[in-house]
Amino acid sequence: MTDIQYLAPHTLDEAVGAFAAAAGTARILAGGTDLLVQMRAGMVRPGLIVDIKKIAEMTSIEETADGGFVVGAAVSGAVLAEHPRFGKVWPGVLESINLIGSTQVQGRASAGGNLCNGSPAGDSVPAMMAADAIVTVQGPNGRRQMPVEAVPAGPGRINLAPAEILVSFTLPPRPPGSSDAYLRMIPRTEMDIAVVGCGVSLTLTNGVCTAARVGLGAVAPTVLLVEAAAKALIGSKLDTAAVDAAAAACSAACRPIDDKRGTIVYRTKVAGVLLKRTVGIAADRAGRA
Amino acid sequence: MNETSNKWIGQNTIRPDGADKVTGRAAYGADTTMPGMIWGSVLRSPHPHARIRSIDTSKAEALPGVKAVITAKDIVEFPLDKSVVLGIQDMRWMCRNVMAREKALFHGHPVAAVAATTEAIAAEACKLIDVDYEVLPWVIEIEDAIKPGAPLLHDFIQFEGKPSNIAGTLEHKLGDIDAGFAQADVVIERSFTTRPVHQGYIETHACLVSVSADGKTTIWSSSQGQFMVRAMTSLLTGLPQSSIRAIPAEIGGGFGGKTIVYLEPLATVLSKKSGRPVKMVMSREEVMRATGPTSGSMSTVKIGATKDGKIVAAQGTYYLQAGAFPGSPIRGAAGCAFAPYDIPNVISRGFDVVSNRSKVAAYRAPGAPIGAYAVECVLDEIAEALKIDPLDLRIQNAAREGTKAAHGPVYPRIGLLETMEAARAHPHYKAPLGKFQGRGVASGFWFNAGGESSAQVNITEDGNVVVTTGHPDIGGSRAAIANIAAELLGIDYRRVSVLIGDTATVGYSNLTGGSRVLFASAIVVTESAEQVIGQLKARAAKVWGISADAVVWENGEARPSGDHTGNFPTMTLAEIAAKASETGGPIGAGVQLNTTGAEGGFSTHICDVEVDVELGIVSVLRYTSFQDVGRAVHPAYVEGQIQGGAAQGIGWALNEEYIYNKDGKVDNPGFLDYRMPVCSDLPMLDAVMIEIPNPKHPQGVRGVGEVPLVPVMAAVANAVHSALGKRFYSLPMSPPKVLEGLDEGTLQAAE
CATH class of the missing domain: 3.30.390.50 (CO dehydrogenase flavoprotein, C-terminal domain)
Known part of the structure; x- marks a missing residue:
C-alpha cells in the first residue's frame, strides 16, 4: 500500500524528466478517463502520476499558416468541439472524439489519451489515421514525429520509447473538396465501446x-x-x-x-x-x- | 370517495424527497459515518463450485489494522432438514448465501469477511486468508443443469426420486386440457429462452452497523424493508429483534433486488467482534457477481383456439434458474402467464432449477414477464394463423369480472378489457409504419399484494400533520400518502410531512414489494386519519359544550351541525391543536393492520420498432402502455412507474444478458458491457392511465409498480416479428443474433 505521488509540471522537460526518473512506475494523466478507471479496478497502481494538463503546448489548438491544425494531446473533446474552425475542417475527427463517453467525460477525455490507452476500439484512432495525422512525441532524447498508425502496438501497448510523452497531433491542410466522417457500431446509442x-x-x-x-x-x-x-x-x-x-x-x-x-x-x-x-x-x- | 371532490388526490404535488435528492443532501446507504468507524470487505470464491475444506484466517488477523475476521462459523446455521421461512426467503439458503458454508456455489460467493481500519487494509487482509478448496465441476445454464449426469449442487435435492438440480415444481390446473385441445382448430406450440437480467439499481448495497458493548445494534442500510433487515439480521446473528434498530436510508433503486440482505449480518458480526462501527459498501462488480438477478428461463407454451378465435386450451411449461439455492419465481411465471385470459382448460407448470450462479432475487413482478413473453408471442402466432387482429383476439378472450383464473381467484371488477380497448382506439395503433418497421402488442398481469402495514398520524402543536409509515419509499409513496392525508383532513398538502420510521419508531410493516406499499399504507393512514378527525371533532365539541355527534369536519375545520348550526364559529385544525392540552392532551392515532383486497394489476402495451437490417440493431420508435391503475393518487409517479417498467423490459428484450466465460465466471460485471438502455436508446415512453378503482380500497388504489414490466418483452418481440416477418424465440434480440437470423429470403419478404 504505497502512496501515489502526483506531479503537475508546467513544462514538457520537467514532465519527461519526472517520467524518466520514475523508471516505469509512472503514468501520464491527461483526462484520466481511462487511468482512473484502471486504478479503481486494480489493474494499475502507479507510483507517480504526471498530470500534463498544465503544460500549455499540450492543451492548445493551433491552426497553422498552411491551414493545418496542431492539437495538443491533452485537449479535451469538449474544448475541441468549441473551436470555431476545427469541426468544419475535420468533422469526422471531431465526431470520433466526441463519441467518447458521456458529456461529463467529454470535459476531460482527450485524443492523446485515447491513442496512448492502446485500445483497438479507441474511437478517435481510426479517424486520426484516416486524417493522416502525424504525432509529435518527446522523450529523454528529444522530439520525434511519426504517423498515428505507427503508434499502436497491440491491445494496451504502444510504440513509444520509455519516458516518451505524446505531445500533439498535426493534421495536414485540406485541399478543396475534402472531408471526413467516423461511424461506430455499438448496441446502444451512447456510453458504449x-x-x-x-x-x-x-x-x-x-x-x-x-x-x-x-x-x-x-x-x-x-x-x-x-x-x-x-x-x-x-x-x-x-x-x-x-x-x-x-x-x-x-x-x-x-x-x-x-x-x-x-x-x-x-x-x-x-x-x-x-x-x-x-x-x-x-x-x-x-x-x- | 367522489372523484370530483378531490382536491389533492390526483395532483402532481411536489415530491417530499425532491429537494434533498436534487441538492445531494439525501442520505443513501453509504452516506452515514460514525466516530471510530472501520471498513468491512468480503473475500469471495474464485471458483464457481468448490468444497471448502478449511479456512485459515491467522495471517489476515495478524495484519496491523485488522480488527475482526469472520467466516461461516460466525453466522447462525440453519440445518438443511428444517425449513425456516421469512417472507419469500428460506433461512437455510440465506445463511449459506451470505457466507458459504459447506461449499462455494458460484464465483463471487462470500467465504470470509474482514473489518479493518481502512478499506485498503481490509482488501489486503482478504488476500491473506487461506482457503483450501476442492474444485468441483460446475453448471451454469438450465439445459445443462437438468441433463442426466449434470454436476449436482446439493445432495439433498431429489426430483422424481433421483438426485437432481430441479429443486421444486408447481402446477396450476383448470378444466380438462386434453378435451380443450380436442376442440381447437388451430394449435401452436413454441419454445422460448430468456436470459437472467439484473435489477440494475444505481445504488450498490451498503450499510453501516454499530453494535454497542451491551449488544444494542443500530443498522443504517439501503433496503426495501427495514423490518426485513431486522428480522434477517436477527436470525443470522442470534441477536433478539428488540436489540436491533434498523434505520432505512434513502434508497437508490431496488426493483425487488433489495428485498434480501447480503451485508447487514456480516457487518453486524464484524462490529460485534471488533467493538467498532463497521461500514460495508459493495462495488458494482460485487453487485453483478453476487447479488440477485432474476431468472433466466426455458419455456414451452402451447395454445389452442377455435377458428372463430376462442381460446379453448393453454399449456405452459416454465423452467427457471434459481441460481445457487432453490427459490426461482416459478409462481410468478406459471401463475401470471395465462391470467389475462378467460381460458376454460389450462395447465401451467413451473420447475425451479439450481445452478452455479448467484442466487436470484425478486425483480419487478418476479417471473411474470417470463410467463407473459412466451404466452403473448404464441397468441400473436394464433392471431396470425386465424387472420384476426392481435388486439381483437385478446379482447375476445380477455378475463373480466367473474372469470375464474387458473391460479385460483375469481376476478372482481378489473380493468383489463379497458386497457385493450383503449389501445385499440388509440392513434398509436393506427399510425403508419415504414419499411423494416413493425408493431407489436401484448398484455400482462401481476398479482399485487397487501400485507402488514402500520401508520401513525400526529397533529403537531401548531396544527400541522406528521404521518409516519414503515415502508421504504421507492416509488413515490411519501408523496401519495401526503396527498391522501391532505385530502382526508381537508388541509393544504404542504402542511403534511410524511416520514419513513425505523424499526423502533413505527409498527411492523412488511417490505416494499409486491406493489403493496400505497395500497396497504393508504388503508392504515386512512383509518388513522379518520380516528384523528374523530378526536378533532370531539375536541371542538368539548370547547363548544355540545355532543361530538353534532360536529362535522369539512375543509379542515370543525363546524357545528344540526340544531347547533351557526351557533359557534368554526374551529380550524390549528385552533383545535392550540387547545389540545386543555381539551384532553395530544392528538394523534396509529393503526396497524394486515391488509387484504389488493387485487391484480393488468396492462396492455403497443410497441413500434425499426430494424437496421445491415447491423441487426432494433430501435424502439414508439411505445405506449395502457394500464388499469385503480386510482392515480400522484399521477406523475404512476407514469414514472409505467415508463420505468417499459425501459427495463426493452433492455431485457434487446441487450441485457450476463456473459459467462469458459471458467464459469461473469465476463461483463459492469454497466459498460451489461447493456441496460441509456436515455438516448428510448423514445418518449407514453403512459395511458385507466382508472378503474379497486372496489376493496378506500381510495380505489391498485398496485402499479410491477405490471408495467410484464408485457414488454413480448410487445417488443411481436414488433420485431411484424417488422421482419421472422420471429426470434430467444432473448435478448441483440444485434449479432438479429443479423445472424436475417437471410436474403427474410429480407426480401420484409421489404
Whole structure:
C-alpha cells in the first residue's frame, strides 16, 4: 500500500524528466478517463502520476499558416468541439472524439489519451489515421514525429520509447473538396465501446475521388489503416462497385476475436457496412453532387 | 370517495424527497459515518463450485489494522432438514448465501469477511486468508443443469426420486386440457429462452452497523424493508429483534433486488467482534457477481383456439434458474402467464432449477414477464394463423369480472378489457409504419399484494400533520400518502410531512414489494386519519359544550351541525391543536393492520420498432402502455412507474444478458458491457392511465409498480416479428443474433 505521488509540471522537460526518473512506475494523466478507471479496478497502481494538463503546448489548438491544425494531446473533446474552425475542417475527427463517453467525460477525455490507452476500439484512432495525422512525441532524447498508425502496438501497448510523452497531433491542410466522417457500431446509442469503428477521409475533384484513407477499429489487435479500401475508392466516382470493393477490402482486413462485445462473423460483416455508410457521409460533406 | 371532490388526490404535488435528492443532501446507504468507524470487505470464491475444506484466517488477523475476521462459523446455521421461512426467503439458503458454508456455489460467493481500519487494509487482509478448496465441476445454464449426469449442487435435492438440480415444481390446473385441445382448430406450440437480467439499481448495497458493548445494534442500510433487515439480521446473528434498530436510508433503486440482505449480518458480526462501527459498501462488480438477478428461463407454451378465435386450451411449461439455492419465481411465471385470459382448460407448470450462479432475487413482478413473453408471442402466432387482429383476439378472450383464473381467484371488477380497448382506439395503433418497421402488442398481469402495514398520524402543536409509515419509499409513496392525508383532513398538502420510521419508531410493516406499499399504507393512514378527525371533532365539541355527534369536519375545520348550526364559529385544525392540552392532551392515532383486497394489476402495451437490417440493431420508435391503475393518487409517479417498467423490459428484450466465460465466471460485471438502455436508446415512453378503482380500497388504489414490466418483452418481440416477418424465440434480440437470423429470403419478404 504505497502512496501515489502526483506531479503537475508546467513544462514538457520537467514532465519527461519526472517520467524518466520514475523508471516505469509512472503514468501520464491527461483526462484520466481511462487511468482512473484502471486504478479503481486494480489493474494499475502507479507510483507517480504526471498530470500534463498544465503544460500549455499540450492543451492548445493551433491552426497553422498552411491551414493545418496542431492539437495538443491533452485537449479535451469538449474544448475541441468549441473551436470555431476545427469541426468544419475535420468533422469526422471531431465526431470520433466526441463519441467518447458521456458529456461529463467529454470535459476531460482527450485524443492523446485515447491513442496512448492502446485500445483497438479507441474511437478517435481510426479517424486520426484516416486524417493522416502525424504525432509529435518527446522523450529523454528529444522530439520525434511519426504517423498515428505507427503508434499502436497491440491491445494496451504502444510504440513509444520509455519516458516518451505524446505531445500533439498535426493534421495536414485540406485541399478543396475534402472531408471526413467516423461511424461506430455499438448496441446502444451512447456510453458504449465500439464493436467496429470506421473513419474515412477523402477528397473529391469533379466528382472523382482523388485521395482517400480508411481507418478501422475494434477488428484486430490494433486499429488498422486499410490501404486496400482506400485504393478501391481512389480514382472512382464512389459508385456502388467501388464502394462495394472498399467494403470487401475492410471485411478482408478484419482479424477480430469473439468476445463479449461481438463475434468474428458479426464484426467482419459490420466493417463493410460501416465503410459504405461512412464513405457516404464523408462524400456528402465533401460536396458530392 | 367522489372523484370530483378531490382536491389533492390526483395532483402532481411536489415530491417530499425532491429537494434533498436534487441538492445531494439525501442520505443513501453509504452516506452515514460514525466516530471510530472501520471498513468491512468480503473475500469471495474464485471458483464457481468448490468444497471448502478449511479456512485459515491467522495471517489476515495478524495484519496491523485488522480488527475482526469472520467466516461461516460466525453466522447462525440453519440445518438443511428444517425449513425456516421469512417472507419469500428460506433461512437455510440465506445463511449459506451470505457466507458459504459447506461449499462455494458460484464465483463471487462470500467465504470470509474482514473489518479493518481502512478499506485498503481490509482488501489486503482478504488476500491473506487461506482457503483450501476442492474444485468441483460446475453448471451454469438450465439445459445443462437438468441433463442426466449434470454436476449436482446439493445432495439433498431429489426430483422424481433421483438426485437432481430441479429443486421444486408447481402446477396450476383448470378444466380438462386434453378435451380443450380436442376442440381447437388451430394449435401452436413454441419454445422460448430468456436470459437472467439484473435489477440494475444505481445504488450498490451498503450499510453501516454499530453494535454497542451491551449488544444494542443500530443498522443504517439501503433496503426495501427495514423490518426485513431486522428480522434477517436477527436470525443470522442470534441477536433478539428488540436489540436491533434498523434505520432505512434513502434508497437508490431496488426493483425487488433489495428485498434480501447480503451485508447487514456480516457487518453486524464484524462490529460485534471488533467493538467498532463497521461500514460495508459493495462495488458494482460485487453487485453483478453476487447479488440477485432474476431468472433466466426455458419455456414451452402451447395454445389452442377455435377458428372463430376462442381460446379453448393453454399449456405452459416454465423452467427457471434459481441460481445457487432453490427459490426461482416459478409462481410468478406459471401463475401470471395465462391470467389475462378467460381460458376454460389450462395447465401451467413451473420447475425451479439450481445452478452455479448467484442466487436470484425478486425483480419487478418476479417471473411474470417470463410467463407473459412466451404466452403473448404464441397468441400473436394464433392471431396470425386465424387472420384476426392481435388486439381483437385478446379482447375476445380477455378475463373480466367473474372469470375464474387458473391460479385460483375469481376476478372482481378489473380493468383489463379497458386497457385493450383503449389501445385499440388509440392513434398509436393506427399510425403508419415504414419499411423494416413493425408493431407489436401484448398484455400482462401481476398479482399485487397487501400485507402488514402500520401508520401513525400526529397533529403537531401548531396544527400541522406528521404521518409516519414503515415502508421504504421507492416509488413515490411519501408523496401519495401526503396527498391522501391532505385530502382526508381537508388541509393544504404542504402542511403534511410524511416520514419513513425505523424499526423502533413505527409498527411492523412488511417490505416494499409486491406493489403493496400505497395500497396497504393508504388503508392504515386512512383509518388513522379518520380516528384523528374523530378526536378533532370531539375536541371542538368539548370547547363548544355540545355532543361530538353534532360536529362535522369539512375543509379542515370543525363546524357545528344540526340544531347547533351557526351557533359557534368554526374551529380550524390549528385552533383545535392550540387547545389540545386543555381539551384532553395530544392528538394523534396509529393503526396497524394486515391488509387484504389488493387485487391484480393488468396492462396492455403497443410497441413500434425499426430494424437496421445491415447491423441487426432494433430501435424502439414508439411505445405506449395502457394500464388499469385503480386510482392515480400522484399521477406523475404512476407514469414514472409505467415508463420505468417499459425501459427495463426493452433492455431485457434487446441487450441485457450476463456473459459467462469458459471458467464459469461473469465476463461483463459492469454497466459498460451489461447493456441496460441509456436515455438516448428510448423514445418518449407514453403512459395511458385507466382508472378503474379497486372496489376493496378506500381510495380505489391498485398496485402499479410491477405490471408495467410484464408485457414488454413480448410487445417488443411481436414488433420485431411484424417488422421482419421472422420471429426470434430467444432473448435478448441483440444485434449479432438479429443479423445472424436475417437471410436474403427474410429480407426480401420484409421489404
